[in-house]
Amino acid sequence: MKKSLIFVVTIAALAGCETLYTPPTEQETQAVIKAGFRDRGIAKVERLNQSELQQQCTKHGNNPPKDVRARLEKAALATVKYPADGNWLGDFKLGERIAQTGAGLQWTDSPQSVAGGNCYACHQLSKAEISYGNIGPTLYNYGKLRGSGEGVARYTWAKIWNTNSFNACSSMPRFGDAGVLTEEQIRHLMALLLDPNSPVNK
C-alpha cells in the first residue's frame, strides 16, 4: 500500500517536471523553418531544399566521417568544368574588380545583375586592400609561392569552381558549380591569383 502510494507520487512528480519533453523531429523542425520563409525576387523558398552535400555537412557539423568525405569530394570534383580552350588566365584587373564586388543572388538583386566573387570578404589578396576578412586563408602571393604550372592552374580552377573537391564542407561557396560566376569571370580571378604581374604576386 505504502509502496504503491510512493510510486504514484513519484509518477506525478515526474509528470510535473521536464522529463516529458520530447524534442521536435528533424522533419517537424524543417517544416517550421520552411513555413518561416517566402519567395522574394530571385530568392525562392526552394533554396531551403538541401542538397546531399548540404545535408551531410549539416549533419556532421562540417566534419564528415572519412567515407562520406571521400564520396562528397569525388562528387564535387566531377562537377568541375575546365576551360574548353585550355586558356586558364584572363585579366587580373577585371579579376580584382570581381574580388571586390559582393552583389549577386540576393533577393535585392535582379535576375540580370552580374554577381561578384566577394573574395575580400574572407581573404587577403592584394597588399593595397587592407579591408579584408579572415574566414579563409590569406591569398597574398598565391601565385608567387606556388608557381604557375598546369597542375597549380588546374587545382585553383577546381577550387574556385567547387571548393568541396578537396575539402568537403568548406565554408566557401561553389562559385562555378552554383552558377555564381561565369567561366570568363573565373578566368579573371585565376589571373588575379596566378599572373606574375597581378598585385597579389607583387
Next chain:
Amino acid sequence: MRAAIASAALAATVAGAALAQDNTIIQIERYRQMLQEGNPAELLVVRGEGLWQEKRGPKNVSLAACDLGLGAGVVKGAYIQMPRYFADADQVMDFETRLVHCMVSLQGFKREELTKTPYSGAGQRQTDIESLTAFVVEQSRGAKIAVPQEHPQEKASFDRGRYLFYMRAGPYDFACSTCHGVDNQRIRLQDLPNFEKPEPAQRAFATWPAYRVSQGALRTMQWRLWDCFRQMRWPEPIFASQATVDLTTYLGVRAAGGKMDSPSIKR
C-alpha cells in the same frame, strides 16, 4: 640564401600590411566609442513611450493591458525574458511578435497591415513597431538576459533554433554558423560574434536593437536576422514567423547572463 632573403622580405611586407590593418581597426574602434556619446534612438524611446500610452487603433485603447510575460502593462525588465511561452496564444513569441499580437488583439489593428512593412526604408519615418521596440527595450537596460527554458514549447523553440543556426542551404551553402560559429572571424573588417561562446554571444545579443548610423535608423532583432538571411542568399524570412522567433530563442539562451545595453549605436 636568396630564397631566405626573399622570404624574409615577404614576411616583412605581410607584417606591414597586418600593421596597417591593425591601425585601421584601432581607428574604427575609436569611431565606435565616439558614437556612444549621442544616440538618436533616445528620441525614438520617447516616441515609443507616447505610442504605448496613447489610445490607438480601431478599438481606441492603449497598450496598458498588453502582457509581455510579467503581467499586464509591465514593461520594466520585460524584453530580457523574451522569447517566452504565452499561454493565451499557445506559442513562443519574441518581443516583436508579442507586440503585434497585442496591437491586433487589444487595439484591433490588422495583422497584415502591421507586418507588411515592419522596417522603415531609407530616409523614412521609423515604423510604430520600431518606435515601440525602442521604448520597451530601453526599460531593460542593465538587466541580465534571462530567456526562459522551462515550458516544453520554449525548449522546442530552442532546439529548432539551434537546428536553423547550423543548417546549410541556399546557393552559397551558408549557415548562420559559417560566420558565427568560430572565434575571431571577420567579414572585411567587421568582427563576427561567435555564438558558441557566452561572452561574444552576450555582447551581440545585448546590443540589439541598435541605431544604425549608416542607415540613419533604429534596427530591431527581427531586422538583424532578416538582413543576415539576405546576405546568406536565403529566401526572405517572414516577419514574426516561428522560425525567426526560434532563432532568437537560441541566440538569447546562448547569451544568458549578459547585461542588456540597448538600444545601442552601431556604425
